[in-house]
Amino acid sequence: MVTKEEIMKIAILSKLSVEDDEIDKLTEDMAEIISFADTINNAADVESDFDNINNLSNALREDETMPSLDRELILKNAKDSDDGCFMVKNIMK
Amino acid sequence: MSESKISKLHQGLVNKEFSCKELTEKYIAAIEKDNEALNAYVTVTKEAALETAEKVDKKISAGEEIGLLEGIPMTLKDNISTKDIRTTCCSKILEDYTPIYDATVWDSLKKQNAVLLGKTNMDEFAMGSSCENSYFGGAKNPHSLDHVAGGSSGGVASAVGGNIAVYGLGSDTGGSIRQPASFCGIVGMKPTYGAVSRFGLIAYASSLDQIGPITTTVEDNAIVFDAVSQYDKMDSTSQGRKGAPVCDSLKNDIKGMKIGIAKEYFDGVREDVRKSVEEAIEVYRTLGAEIVEFSLPSLKYALPVYYIIACAEASSNLGRYDGIRYGYKAENYRDVNDMIKKTRSTGFGEEVKRRILLGTYVLSSGYYDAYYKKAQNLRGKIVQDFKNVFEGCDVILAPTVPMTAFENGHAVSDPVETYQTDICTVPVNICGLPAVSVPCGIDSKGLPIGMQLIGNSFEEAKILNAAWQYEQAAGKFTPSGFGVVG
Numbered sequence: 001m002v003t004k005e006e007i008m009k010i011a012i013l014s015k016l017s018v019e020d021d022e023i024d025k026l027t028e029d030m031a032e033i034i035s036f037a038d039t040i041n042n043a044a045d046v047e048s049d050f051d052n053i054n055n056l057s058n059a060l061r062e063d064e065t066m067p068s069l070d071r072e073l074i075l076k077n078a079k080d081s082d083d084g085c086f087m088v089k090n091i092m093k
Numbered sequence: 094m095s096e097s098k099i100s101k102l103h104q105g106l107v108n109k110e111f112s113c114k115e116l117t118e119k120y121i122a123a124i125e126k127d128n129e130a131l132n133a134y135v136t137v138t139k140e141a142a143l144e145t146a147e148k149v150d151k152k153i154s155a156g157e158e159i160g161l162l163e164g165i166p167m168t169l170k171d172n173i174s175t176k177d178i179r180t181t182c183c184s185k186i187l188e189d190y191t192p193i194y195d196a197t198v199w200d201s202l203k204k205q206n207a208v209l210l211g212k213t214n215m216d217e218f219a220m221g222s223s224c225e226n227s228y229f230g231g232a233k234n235p236h237s238l239d240h241v242a243g244g245s246s247g248g249v250a251s252a253v254g255g256n257i258a259v260y261g262l263g264s265d266t267g268g269s270i271r272q273p274a275s276f277c278g279i280v281g282m283k284p285t286y287g288a289v290s291r292f293g294l295i296a297y298a299s300s301l302d303q304i305g306p307i308t309t310t311v312e313d314n315a316i317v318f319d320a321v322s323q324y325d326k327m328d329s330t331s332q333g334r335k336g337a338p339v340c341d342s343l344k345n346d347i348k349g350m351k352i353g354i355a356k357e358y359f360d361g362v363r364e365d366v367r368k369s370v371e372e373a374i375e376v377y378r379t380l381g382a383e384i385v386e387f388s389l390p391s392l393k394y395a396l397p398v399y400y401i402i403a404c405a406e407a408s409s410n411l412g413r414y415d416g417i418r419y420g421y422k423a424e425n426y427r428d429v430n431d432m433i434k435k436t437r438s439t440g441f442g443e444e445v446k447r448r449i450l451l452g453t454y455v456l457s458s459g460y461y462d463a464y465y466k467k468a469q470n471l472r473g474k475i476v477q478d479f480k481n482v483f484e485g486c487d488v489i490l491a492p493t494v495p496m497t498a499f500e501n502g503h504a505v506s507d508p509v510e511t512y513q514t515d516i517c518t519v520p521v522n523i524c525g526l527p528a529v530s531v532p533c534g535i536d537s538k539g540l541p542i543g544m545q546l547i548g549n550s551f552e553e554a555k556i557l558n559a560a561w562q563y564e565q566a567a568g569k570f571t572p573s574g575f576g577v578v579g
Contacts, residue, residue: 002454006454007450010453010454013453014408014450014453015412015415015430015433015437016434016437016449029508030447030450030454032508032509033400033447033508033509034454036397036400036509036512037400037455039394040398040401040471041463041467043391043467043471046471048469048470048471048472048476050472058329073193074418077191077193077419078418078419079416086418088417088429089426089429089432091428091429
């Protein structure tokens with residue numbers, strides 16, 4: 001049975017915050033979902049060499065030099081940018 | 094309806110019965126009239142549509158030849174990138190995101206002068222079966238506004254079924270094209286993994302996602318598939334269509350075709366749905382097909398295998414939404430880590446967060462072997478089981494969904510109960526196979542029932558051929574009463 005502590009740990013790994021008033025309901029939902037996922041463990045152990053479907057092999061192209069996207073265009077969707085860079089709060093003191 | 098709508102409109106344009114501008118204006122007027130009720134479109138691109146229409150009209154006036162899809166009004170699911178047209182995935186986190194490049198499928202249709210009417214509604218990041226996980230509210234079923242259009246490509250299905258688009262492209266990760274097509278009484282195909290380029294499709298689960306056409310007739314579906322199934326060097330999983338255009342073999346005789354029926358596909362299927370599919374089996378018998386019964390015992394694990402793999406891949410794919418480079422960014426935060434957490438927690442909806450958590454859980458240390466690795470091994474087993482089946486039959490016939498469209502609000506109340514409704518659609522995504530859903534009946538409430546034809550890899554021609562023959566013999570298309578009439 002999944003615990004509140006496990007859900008909090010997974011939330012940290014997922015970079016999601018869980019508020020105090022959400023944790024009980026979320027743990028309940030996740031317990032139900034995980035017990036559903038757990039039904040695969042009723043299946044006998046199978047060894048398969050599954051790698052990918054349709055025997056795909058990477059469709060690689062030649063490494064050619066191509067014009068890259070315009071810097072201003074790339075920054076267009078960012079909420080904060082300055083001097084051609086994405087802006088975030090300082091990470092070092 | 095069994096006559097190609099696209100071919101009919103194309104003839105109308107070529108014979109100058111109407112201009113492309115008139116046709117486009119008719120669809121835009123229908124959107125203005127009916128979209129409030131259907132909630133199919135989240136963005137309408139009226140001006141760009143009319144500009145393309147004028148371009149096509151000039152070509153026609155100049156006596157130039159036009160292609161089959163040229164000037165035909167259509168739509169795209171809102172997870173297919175369109176340069177300079179906002180693409181939201183129906184999420185708050187991408188509400189104001191405007192791509193700076195086109196998805197390959199749109200790039201190729203744009204070059205064919207397809208008239209894009211707008212972008213259509215979906216479950217947030219394609220996660221859902223009712224379209225109600227959309228940040229913009231769900232799309233409604235054109236056969237009953239009290240019912241959902243299905244999901245996740247609910248907007249495309251609502252628009253095509255509601256006659257406010259001639260056709261559309263959706264994406265199918267676990268049934269997201271076929272299920273809404275079934276709910277809305279139209280034709281939806283999930284092509285073979287690799288047959289249609291996914292460059293520019295905003296990723297949900299990369300080993301399962303596939304773009305495909307949603308149309309009112311099988312022939313239209315074949316026309317659109319032929320137009321978008323090409324090798325694309327920008328997609329490392331791309332293989333393109335193998336063989337001749339599928340339109341060439343649509344009308345082939347199916348005498349002697351072996352149609353497989355697996356009893357497991359009928360477990361838990363509602364009685365009226367089962368009856369409609371069984372009637373379709375009889376139609377195939379009268380058309381001279383041979384019915385082959387077989388068993389697929391591993392099918393019962395397909396659903397949890399699907400959810401484990403899809404969520405694992407989603408938890409990784411959705412790691413990119415951090416508020417820094419694009420999309421929504423939270424306000425009032427302490428530091429970068431706090432900003433990313435607040436952005437994701439307030440930017441994603443509940444279902445998306447649940448799937449990210451499940452995906453992170455099954456990949457985390459201590460649980461990886463019991464869930465992810467086990468699911469991948471079972472995936473290999475299911476792939477092998479389907480391969481064996483195709484040694485004895487040409488196509489598999491099954492219900493698309495065990496029921497008809499849910500009532501509004503029903504799907505959001507219980508996540509696991511809703512996951513169960515994907516039982517018939519997920520196996521082909523796990524195996525990368527093509528499958529098409531076609532209408533095969535109507536329930537007592539007047540809601541459409543759908544069945545699917547599943548083929549071996551790259552055998553779209555076979556399933557569309559079988560679907561076309563059924564449509565001609567006993568097609569169950571019912572007009573919805575919305576949108577452009579006639």
